[in-house]
Amino acid sequence: MTPADAQNDRLLTLLRVGSLYAPEPLEANDILIADGRIAALGRDLEIPAGWPVRVVEARTLTAVPAFIDQHVHVTGGGGEGGCGTRCPEISAFEIAAMGIGTVVGVLGTDSISRSPADLLAKVRGLKAEGISAYMYTGAYRVPPPTLTGDIQRDLAWIPEVIGLGEIAISDHRSSQPRQDEIERIVSDTRVGAMLAGKRGICHFHLGDGKRGLEPLRRLLSETEIPADQVIPTHVNRHPALLEEAADYALTFNASVDVTAFEDAGDGLSGFDAVSRLLERGVPSELITMSSDCNGSLPEFDTQGTYLGMKVARNTTLIADWQRLVREGVLPLESALGLISTNVARVLGLHAQKGRLAIGFDADVTLLDNKLQPQQTFIAGKCIYDLNRVEE
Structure with missing residues (x-):
């Protein structure tokens, strides 16, 4: 297994973004995802050492509900x-x-x-x-x-x-x-x-x-x-x-x-x-x-x-x-x-989708400053990544 594969198999995912709209703007710039749902939202969340976390650095992007x-x-x-x-x-x-x-x-x-x-x-x-x-x-x-x-x-x-x-x-x-x-x-x-x-x-x-x-x-x-x-x-x-x-x-x-x-x-x-x-x-x-x-x-x-x-x-x-x-x-x-x-x-999906909130499905789209989708996460999994496509 390569280091990249090991990262993708981690149990938790932490998205570190530039800004976040839930859809209203939030002060948070980190999204912690566990078991396909949003587990936490905050600023510069600290993860204990040894936790199985995959970190996605996207500080130039804006997170919105998919x-x-x-x-x-x-x-x-x-x-x-x-x-x-x-x-x-x-x-x-x-x-x-x-x-x-x-x-x-x-x-x-x-x-x-x-x-x-x-x-x-x-x-x-x-x-x-x-x-x-x-x-x-x-x-x-x-x-x-x-x-x-x-x-x-x-x-x-x-x-x-x-x-x-x-x-x-x-x-x-x-x-x-x-x-x-x-x-x-x-x-x-x-x-x-x-x-x-x-x-x-x-x-x-x-x-x-x-x-x-x-x-x-x-x-x-x-x-x-x-x-x-x-x-x-x-x-x-x-x-x-x-x-x-x-x-x-x-x-x-x-x-x-x-x-x-x-x-x-x-x-x-x-x-x-x-x-x-x-x-x-x-x-x-x-x-x-x-x-x-x-x-x-x-x-x-x-x-x-x-x-x-x-x-x-x-x-x-x-x-x-x-x-x-x-x-x-x-x-x-x-x-x-x-x-x-x-x-x-x-x-009738409003209790689980359409918002970035704790307990909701981790369906997250990352937009660039032109509002173009760069990455799409569904239930916490990255289904689309423009950088990988261009590679």
Whole structure:
């Protein structure tokens, strides 16, 4: 065993950093990690001689909670143009290289050649590689495909299943679900999640159809379902939908998810969308951002005919987020909420993720002064290190 291998096998890890945002700025500059969790935070922590500690010197870097991407086509999306247009799977390296520690896998349009079982296998594969990974049961269509034949059983018996999604509404590719069908699957998800001790979020894909957010407005107005049970995504697909999303968030005190579109087309970029929501008075705590990475970016004509597609990447998510901080739209501590703290709360993971605090999962991203991820630690293990890649 080499000295480097011996260091990596130590039971404890001590990160010595330049600054620390938890997401609020802390006086601490050391993070002690034990058994995958944060054991201590402090300034210049002293470790007794002989303790099995691996020390990571990163005095020029800033430690923040590792990012959380709640909308990732981990098995690849696409297929709208036939089998030759299926998007590729994402790798653990591609995830961690962007400072992302946790992902939630989704199926999309294609739940025929791909299935919840495929998604679960990929999620477990990512976990084996060190990524913290979860999934939604279901897909675009209603009734949703499931692992056990029932939404409630999926939530109750499959640890990785934390909700339902992405259910497509206001989109020509959706199943055009009736209002009573939407109410039934959301309530099934709620009860199943309660039995499992989970949040049980219902993740809704918004298309550019004229109904917009109306099905979700009716759901929250006409039933007893609480607003934190559902989250609409792709709300920046076009300006009118974003305006509707701002009103929806303010009316129901509900969270909305902005997609970091690589090519916004008629829509708005993640940067522009977050900026406009804030201008409309939506609190940053009610805004999250996700990548939709490895999903398809299909183009259709006015008749719904497929014209072509691109594959989304998670690099745009980080670039849009960095721009929000660099241009002063949000301070770093508030901007971190968009891709960590707020997301953890939405998903019901807020007791273990989205913060740097004692007892929380040791999911830590180290950023340079340009906010670029240099190292990503997940459960205390270094999954990505830019220096090693460059070597």
